[in-house]
Amino acid sequence: MAVLVYIESENNNFKKSSYEALSYGKALAEMMKKSLCGIVFNCSDFESLKAFGVDKILNIDNNELKDFSSKKYASAISEVIKSESINVVVLSSSPDSKFLGAHLSGMTESSFVSNVVELPDTIDPFVVKRTCFTNKAFSTTELISDLKILSIESNCFGLVEKLSDPKIENFEIKVISSNQKIKSIEKENGSVNIADAEIVVSGGRGLKGPENWGMIEKLADALGAATACSKPVSDMGWRPHSEHVGQTGKPVSSNLYIAIGISGAIQHIAGISSSKVKVVINNDPDAPFFKAADYGIIGDAFEIVPALTEKLEAR
Ligand SMILES: Cc1cc2nc3c(=O)[nH]c(=O)nc-3n(C[C@H](O)[C@H](O)[C@H](O)COP(=O)(O)OP(=O)(O)OC[C@H]3O[C@@H](n4cnc5c(N)ncnc54)[C@H](O)[C@@H]3O)c2cc1C
Known part of the structure; x- marks a missing residue:
């Protein structure tokens, strides 16, 4: 039983929003008395993740998953959910993660809420506060399925460092087919996104x-x-x-x-x-x-x- 964080990366560099998702995931795992597991795709340098309390990192090393695809990634993560008995999946608030959350929730028939700004007050019932109406209001939402998926609003939780020495494992999956194929990706100019x-x-x-x-x-x-x-x-x-x-x-x-x-x-x-x-x-x-x-x-x-x-x- 564990909390799982999808750790987004680009060219082997983890995104700052993923460190925040890990910080949230660690605090939630401690509340739930569970371990914290992270999933990464095609990464080889895990050093910076040691600062955020991860107990286990599962790396999916597969050339067919070089580019993000919400369907293929959701299928891979759903295999991890089964194998690691995951209770809660924590995502960042990036556009990729929001697509992923919706796809994963459909695939696993579980509740998904986006824009979460706080830890739940209690685990049972599992009630979270989230922003809505383009941040003009808050809504309080209960997640009622056994598996719960949350995406965390940026800069709401912050980075909380907790040193750990995670176990790193390669996780083999069968990549499903998708009816979309990315032909090329053009990066935006500009030094800071x-x-x-x-x-x-x-x-x-x-x-x-x-x-x-x-x-x-x-x-x-x-x-x-x-x-x-x-x-x-x-x-x-x-x-x-x-x-x-x-x-x-x-x-x-x-x-x-x-x-x-x-x-x-x-x-x-x-x-x-x-x-x-x-x-x-x-x-x-x-x-x-x-x-x-x-x-x-x-x-x-x-x-x-x-x-x-x-x-x-x-x-
Ligand atoms: C459906 C819809 C969606 C929209 N979506 C967006 C959106 O996503 N993002 C967005 O930005 N807008 C959006 N708009 C447009 C929005 O309504 C405004 O028209 C727009 O934001 C105004 O841009 P602005 O403030 O740059 O220009 P202006 O309204 O022209 O304001 C310029 C400001 O500069 C100040 N100024 C002038 N000279 C100086 C100076 N020398 N020093 C200091 N200040 C100076 C003026 O006092 C003024 O306040 C949307 C509109 C619609 C109808």
Whole structure:
């Protein structure tokens, strides 16, 4: 009997959101007095996982599972669930994990809830709190099936280190066929991915044009941040669509979100409301974004941003 975490990786590097899923999984396993098992696909370096209390790591080393497929991965994980007598599967909140959760729940006829923000108060009944309506409300949901699948909202639990010396095993599976075949994958440009970023510096139409993005990039460099933008900015082709944040773009759950020259329309706020600290720089004191901000700077972005970057670089 154990808690199982699907540990996402890319080129043998584990994603930060998976360390958070492991931290949650460990705390849950301790509550349930169970062990913590992790499943990885095609990985060879497990060193960093030792910091998160995993008791056993199952590696599925199979070239047919080189690229993510929710159906094939769900089938592989369902074999692990049977063989290891898994009670709870913990996933991160990445798009892959959400697809996987839905597929796995169908395959195993079990309950799946996404966007979980806390540990359950009790194990029986197993009731969790989750965000809903694009983070505007919370819902309390009971999982009633024997096997339970949860995906954890980013940055809600944090990273909790607990040293362990996990047993590492190769797990053999029979790969099922799928009616989809990935022909190629094109990676987005940009040094830091918005979804995994701790800090995001985002610009809106107030920046007047793409030629002014140098100051956004300089501030982002000084902070080690990812860059993002509002919808009109990507619609006008000032920035790539991969940077568009909001209801129709990407959700951002960073620790710090800096919005520069963005008015704060409801569709934009919907995508960033789970970010922890929001800083707004806008020259209109009545901009709606100030209502959602933790810190607000009223003034001209073309003066404030270079001055802020200079101070940060000096530190
Ligand atoms: C169905 C639907 C879905 C949508 N989805 C999204 C979405 O996912 N994401 C999204 O972002 N939008 C979305 N939108 C659009 C949204 O409603 C807003 O129109 C958009 O967010 C506005 O972008 P903005 O804040 O960059 O531009 P604006 O509203 O034009 O705001 C520019 C801001 O810059 C400030 N400013 C101007 N000059 C300066 C300066 N020198 N220094 C500092 N500040 C300055 C202004 O005061 C203003 O507040 C959606 C709309 C619809 C209808």
